Amino acid sequence: MEILFISDYVCPYCLVAKEALRQALAETGLEAHITWQPYELTPPPKDRVDTYHDAHRREKYQILNAPCAQLGLDMKLPPNIVPRPYTRLAFQGWYYACDHGMGDAYNERMYRAYFIDELDIGDIDVLTREAAALGLDAEDFRAALDRGTYAAVEAEAVDYARSVLQPKGVPTIYIDGEKITLQTFTREEMADILLHRAAPKDGPTVLCSGDSCTYVPRQQVVCSGDSCTLPQNEEEVPAIPVL
Numbered sequence: 060m061e062i063l064f065i066s067d068y069v070c071p072y073c074l075v076a077k078e079a080l081r082q083a084l085a086e087t088g089l090e091a092h093i094t095w096q097p098y099e100l101t102p103p104p105k106d107r108v109d110t111y112h113d114a115h116r117r118e119k120y121q122i123l124n125a126p127c128a129q130l131g132l133d134m135k136l137p138p139n140i141v142p143r144p145y146t147r148l149a150f151q152g153w154y155y156a157c158d159h160g161m162g163d164a165y166n167e168r169m170y171r172a173y174f175i176d177e178l179d180i181g182d183i184d185v186l187t188r189e190a191a192a193l194g195l196d197a198e199d200f201r202a203a204l205d206r207g208t209y210a211a212v213e214a215e216a217v218d219y220a221r222s223v224l225q226p227k228g229v230p231t232i233y234i235d236g237e238k239i240t241l242q243t244f245t246r247e248e249m250a251d252i253l254l255h256r257a258a259p260k261d262g263p264t265v266l267c268s269g270d271s272c273t274y275v276p277r278q279q280v281v282c283s284g285d286s287c288t289l290p291q292n293e294e295e296v297p298a299i300p301v302l
Contacts, residue, residue, distance in 0.1 A: 060089070060090075060091045060092075060234055060235050060253075060256055060257060061091070061092050061094070061234070061235055061236075062080070062091045062092065062093045062094065062232065062233070062234050063093075063094050063096060063232065063233040064076075064077070064080070064093055064094065064095055064096065064230060064232050065096040065098050065220055065224060065226050065229055065230060065231040065232070066095070066096070066097075066098060066229050066230045066231075067097070067098050067099060067100045067146055067229055068146045068149050068150075068169045068170055068173055068180060069100060069101075069110075069143050069144065069146055069173055069180075070100060070229045070230065071120055071123055071134060071136055071137070071174060072123065072229070072230055072241075072244065073170070073229055073230040074132065074134065074170040074171075074174055075123050075126050075127060075130065075132065075134075075244045076230045076232065076241055076244055076249070077170065077230070078130045078131075078132055079126065079130060079241075079244055079245060079246050079248070079249040080093075080232075080249050082130060082246045082249075083246050083249035083250040083252075083253055084253065086246065086250055087250050087253055087254060087257075089253050089254075089257050091234075091253075095153075095162075095166060096216065096219075096220050096224070097146075097150040097153070097213060097216050097217050097220065098217060098220045098221070098226060098229050099145070099146055099147060099150070099217050100146070100229065101143065101145060101146075102145075102147070102217065103145055103147060106142075107142035107143055107144070107145065108142055108143050109141050109142050109143070110137040110138075110143050111137050111138065111139050111140065111141050112141070113137070116137060117136070117137065120136040120137065121136075122244070123136060123244060124136070125243075125245070126243060126244040126245045126246075129245060129246060130245075130246060132174075132175070133175055134174045134175060135174060135175065135177055136174075138173055138174055138177040139177050140173065140177055140178075140179050144173075144179050144180055144181025144182070145181045146180065146181065147181075147213065147217075148181060148183055148186060148204055149169050149180045149181065149186060150213045150216075150217070151203075151204055151207075151208075151209040151210060151213045152165065152169075152186050152190060152200065152204060152209075153165050153166060153169070154209035154212055154213060155190075155195070155200055155203050155204070155208070155209055156190070156193070156195060159195060159196075161193055161194070161195060164193050165190070165193060165195075168189055168192075168193060169189070172185070172189055183201065183204055183205075186200075186204065187200055187201045187204075234252070234253070234256045235256060237256070239252050239256075
């Protein structure tokens with residue numbers, strides 16, 4: 060399946076959703092081609108925000124405590140980096156890493172550098188050290204950022220996200236062109252979504268309840284709003300292994 064993942068490195072929901080997606084794909088055995096779409100929450104020259112001393116944000120982030128524990132993420136919610144960094148240079152560094160075959164590793168490192176190690180990923184010195192730790196050429200990496208080698212492609216990507224995709228917030232995730240909605244940000248929720256999207260449109264579908272899932276003939280499913288169930292008079296269907 061094709062997955063479009065619109066995110067920013069300083070978005071806590073993005074890291075949790077990213078890890079839930081990674082683990083759900085591993086557990087279900089499904090294959091996906093993921094396109095990462097940069098989106099700057101605070102593009103320069105807008106004023107950077109102080110998330111660390113923002114009581115409202117702290118309260119909102121509490122929804123992530125349970126999925127973080129499940130997914131093994133020791134995140135700081137929010138990190139003690141004041142103000143929150145711009146991510147323009149970090150995204151330019153990602154394009155450099157992609158050109159050197161390390162895009163995924165760099166992507167993963169940027170999220171964790173900010174939310175777990177509390178590093179200022181808007182600082183070119185920090186970015187260069189992290190790139191070197193991944194095995195990238197530190198001198199060449201810094202020179203590329205200093206020259207603005209990837210400034211135009213990064214700006215074009217962010218402008219495309221903002222003006223064409225127009226996400227209401229991040230992460231915004233599309234699977235085969237259909238936007239998905241996350242509520243719990245857990246591995247189980249993501250696996251359920253992936254299995255539903257992977258099921259043939261004219262074949263059996265998957266219904267999950269509690270900690271078990273079942274394959275059922277699509278014509279037996281009754282859907283209302285965001286939920287689907289089996290009619291009460293249908294025979295029990297065989298269960299598939301719990302995810």
